[in-house]
Amino acid sequence: xxxxxxxxxxxxxxxxxxxxxxxxxxxxxxxxxxxxxxxxxxxxxxxxxxxxxxxxxxxxxxxxxxxxxxxxxxxxxxxxxxxxxxxxxxxxxxxxxxxxxxxxxxxxxxxxxxx
Amino acid sequence: xxxxxxxxxxxxxxxxxxxxxxxxxxxxxxxxxxxxxxxxxxxxxxxxxxxxxxxxxxxxxxxxxxxxxxxxxxxxxxxxxxxxxxxxxxxxxxxxxxxxxxxxxxxxxxxxxxxx
Numbered sequence: 001x002x003x004x005x006x007x008x009x010x011x012x013x014x015x016x017x018x019x020x021x022x023x024x025x026x027x028x029x030x031x032x033x034x035x036x037x038x039x040x041x042x043x044x045x046x047x048x049x050x051x052x053x054x055x056x057x058x059x060x061x062x063x064x065x066x067x068x069x070x071x072x073x074x075x076x077x078x079x080x081x082x083x084x085x086x087x088x089x090x091x092x093x094x095x096x097x098x099x100x101x102x103x104x105x106x107x108x109x110x111x112x113x114x115x
Numbered sequence: 116x117x118x119x120x121x122x123x124x125x126x127x128x129x130x131x132x133x134x135x136x137x138x139x140x141x142x143x144x145x146x147x148x149x150x151x152x153x154x155x156x157x158x159x160x161x162x163x164x165x166x167x168x169x170x171x172x173x174x175x176x177x178x179x180x181x182x183x184x185x186x187x188x189x190x191x192x193x194x195x196x197x198x199x200x201x202x203x204x205x206x207x208x209x210x211x212x213x214x215x216x217x218x219x220x221x222x223x224x225x226x227x228x229x230x231x
Contacts, residue, residue, distance in 0.1 A: 046219075104163075105158045
C-alpha cells in the first residue's frame with residue numbers, strides 16, 4: 001500500500017520570497033515521486049520527478065525537490081515566488097511494483113502569492 | 116515530449132442526456148489510460164483504468180454503466196457519461212501512459228462538465 005500526505009492544504013507567500021510545499025509518502029516499494037501543478041480549470045502539468053537517480057531533482061520554472069528516504073519526504077521548493085506560481089500543487093507517488101503501478105495523489109496544496 | 120489532447124474542454128448538457136469526452140495521445144501509443152474525476156478544491160479521484168482492446172477496470176464505487184469507457188485504439192480513449200444528472204457535474208481528467216514507460220504519465224487538459 002502507498003499513500004501521500006501533503007501537510008498544508010494552503011500556503012501563502014509574498015512575491016519574491018521562498019516557497020516550501022511539504023509532502024510525505026509511504027510506500028512498500030522504492031517509489032517514484034512527482035510534483036504536478038494545476039492552474040484553475042486546467043489539466044496537470046509535470047513540474048519534476050524522482051525515479052531513483054539524483055536525490056535533488058530540478059524541475060521547470062525554478063522549482064526543485066529533494067528526496068529524503070530517511071524522512072520519507074519529497075518537499076517542493078522555489079527560491080523566489082512569482083505571481084504566476086499561484087496554483088494547486090499535487091505530490092504523487094507510484095509504488096513501483098508492476099501490479100500497483102498506479103498514481104496515488106496527495107490532497108493538494110493551494111499556493112497563494114501576494115504582491 | 117508526450118502530449119495528450121482532451122476534448123471538449125468544457126460542456127454543458129441537459130439532465131438525461133449523454134456526453135462523450137475524448138482523450139487522445141498525439142505522439143505516442145498509450146497502452147493504458149486513466150480517467151479521473153476532480154471535485155472543487157479536492158484532489159483527483161481515479162475512476163477507472165482502461166487498457167487498449169480490453170474492458171476497463173473501475174474503482175470501487177464508480178458505476179460502470181453510467182461511466183462508459185472505451186479504449187479501442189492505442190491513441191484514443193473515450194469516457195461517456197450516460198443519462199447525466201447534476202451530481203455528475205465535475206472536472207474530468209484523463210491520463211495516458213505509454214507501454215514502454217518512456218514518458219511516464221501525461222495528463223490531458225481536463226473537461227469541465229456541467230449538467231443542468
